[in-house]
């Protein structure tokens with residue numbers, strides 16, 4: 001089984017004591033590559049540095065909706081500069097989060113839109129975070145699209161109707177640990193409905209650990225639990241398809 005984790009945050013402090021070990025482990029467990037995702041200006045730089053150190057780690061750069069109130073005036077130029085590194089494969093994670101509202105909604109919308117335009121200009125795919133904001137995010141993506149390089153709605157958590165709408169707009173749906181949760185029949189229905197050609201596998205580690213690791217720290221090697229569950233739902237081994245989807249979206253030759 002060839003695996004890929006398209007959404008990890010192993011630069012975060014949760015991995016400070018055993019990062020090397022975690023990186024060694026995911027490679028041993030057939031994870032062919034990971035995309036390590038930035039969430040603000042400071043950690044985007046860390047992501048790029050980490051990806052330059054390890055062959056199987058790629059990175060994205062971007063400002064998460066939580067951090068959008070803290071951007072500097074020149075943040076777009078800064079992201080553009082970082083994106084020139086050959087290991088940077090996407091702009092993200094960017095989007096809207098009306099669940100926590102750590103940044104005011106108008107600022108979230110502005111920063112999201114500005115980064116969408118940057119991604120279009122520099123021809124990179126986007127990694128989108130949406131929480132309790134599917135309608136606004138959809139409207140923004142629809143009005144500023146189409147996105148030639150595509151993107152992914154990461155850790156997709158809405159219903160089947162939204163799933164079809166985003167797929168129709170040209171996005172992959174990122175499927176993570178919650179697909180293994182007993183109560184999450186909705187997400188399993190979404191997987192079945194959109195099929196393996198519209199899905200990417202991810203962990204969002206250190207968050208959202210799959211069963212049987214709920215309550216623990218998540219890590220890239222646990223993506224196998226997500227893929228096994230997707231295989232169960234679709235009823236054949238789709239790991240090769242998910243691997244190819246990720247390579248295609250992020251332009252990774254491995």
Ligand code: NI
Nearest residue numbers: 007037093204
């Ligand atoms: Ni994330």
